[in-house]
Amino acid sequence: MANGDSDKVVRITLDSHGMPIPQENRVNVRKEKQKLRWCADFPFSIQFDGAADVPSKSSGGDCPNDAKAGPFYEEIGTVLKYSIRANGKLNDPEVEIVP
Numbered sequence: 257m258a259n260g261d262s263d264k265v266v267r268i269t270l271d272s273h274g275m276p277i278p279q280e281n282r283v284n285v286r287k288e289k290q291k292l293r294w295c296a297d298f299p300f301s302i303q304f305d306g307a308a309d310v311p312s313k314s315s316g317g318d319c320p321n322d323a324k325a326g327p328f329y330e331e332i333g334t335v336l337k338y339s340i341r342a343n344g345k346l347n348d349p350e351v352e353i354v355p
Contacts, residue, residue, distance in 0.1 A: 261289040263324070268296040268340060276300055276342040282335070282350045291326035292351065295319035300342035309341075328353050 267279045278294070285292055294302055294312070302310045302323045312321035328351070330336065336351045 261286060263291045263293045265293045265295060265319075268294055268300060268342070270298065270343055273345075274343040275345045276340040276347050278340060278347070278349050280349075282352055284352050284354045285326065285328055287332055287353050287355065288327050288329055290328075291324055293319075293322055293324045294340070295322050296342065297321070298342060300340055302338055302340060304336055304338045 264283060264285050266283055268276050271277050276296070283292065294300070296312065297320050299321050300312045300323070302325060304325065310323045310325060312323045314320065315322045330353045332353050332355050334353045336353075337348055338351060340347045340349065
């Protein structure tokens with residue numbers, strides 16, 4: 257993969273109320289070229305509207321728990337809602353497909 261086409265990594269943390277918070281509320285991914293990888297220090301799951309839950313897996317290293325999705329084939333400019341579930345809480349950030 258050329259530089260810029262590697263997996264997009266999004267770090268998830270918990271706020272003071274235990275809500276899972278991604279480092280970017282709207283993540284831009286390149287159409288057909290990038291996958292998304294979420295990393296956290298705790299178990300979590302990702303779900304896109306209309307798709308099955310993707311639970312995190314233990315991965316060790318600097319990313320103890322991770323989950324992956326993609327590549328994305330939607331039209332450029334499409335904004336997809338997804339959910340992060342962790343610690344009994346739910347957050348609904350977005351992914352935008354870019355050229």
